Amino acid sequence: MDLYNGHQRFISILSDYGFKVTFGNETDTRFLRKALQALIQSPVAIKHVEFIESEIPGLTKDSRSGVYDIACVDERGNQFIVEMQLSKYPDFIQRMKFYSFYRLNTLIRKGRYRFEGLPKIYCIGILAFNIFPHIPDYHNIAVLKNEKGELIDEQTTFITVELVKFKKRLTHVQTDLDKLIYTMKTIHKANKPKQFPQFWNEEWLEAAIKELDTRAMTPEKRMAYEMTLAANALAIENEQKKIEEVKKVTIRKLLLQGKLSIEEIADANDVTIEVVLEEKKGLSNK
Known part of the structure; x- marks a missing residue:
């Protein structure tokens, strides 16, 4: 997957730079708010998000630390952790559990170890590869259920998107979730307006695509992009x-x-x- 190409008009959302200026755009959260709503399949619009500390410090000398790609909270107190994984990572779910449990532990300690009234935690993983070969769906929402499939708890919810499984043609793209995934998989391949689907004119997607357009870059953004290219090449x-x-x-x-x-x-x-x-x-x- 070629995420950085000098001949492309649009930078891939899946690249470090593309993810940062779309999902991680702190000055314009229109795309992030709509994307989160689509990913968690909520009928309620997210009106506001605030970015929060994304680093997990080790609590002891030997305990693990980590960094979320994105951590934010909405106006209702719902917590969101978003992780992008482009390489194969068989234990990705374990990493998501580690992140979400740390967030839960933080919320409980802030509430003086009380469990009532805790906000929801949505741990979202966007993966380029397949981690559930036995599940055909590209989008999965997992909560705690019993052996009969009855809900036990949904305070912590795990959402995964396996991009490789998304094979819908443009004519079948209808929902906001499908529009999001289609855009993530194809934006860096589009160069001419005739290749642009109509829904790219929707406000939330238009805002993100503008950030990815190399022709519209300011000198400052061009420098930031080129520094990212250099850092990736060195890595x-x-x-x-x-x-x-x-x-x-x-x-x-x-x-x-x-x-x-x-x-x-x-x-x-x-x-x-x-x-x-x-x-x-x-x-x-x-």
């Missing part, structure tokens, strides 16, 4: 270096074991024979 380069170093360590261990041929080691680590020979040379010199 990818560093990650690649880490992968290559891990491979070299594995190759050296296999060479020392002497059980596999040069060709077998190269094939097992997806490298050329020359790379293995270079590592063998280095071991010989030592």
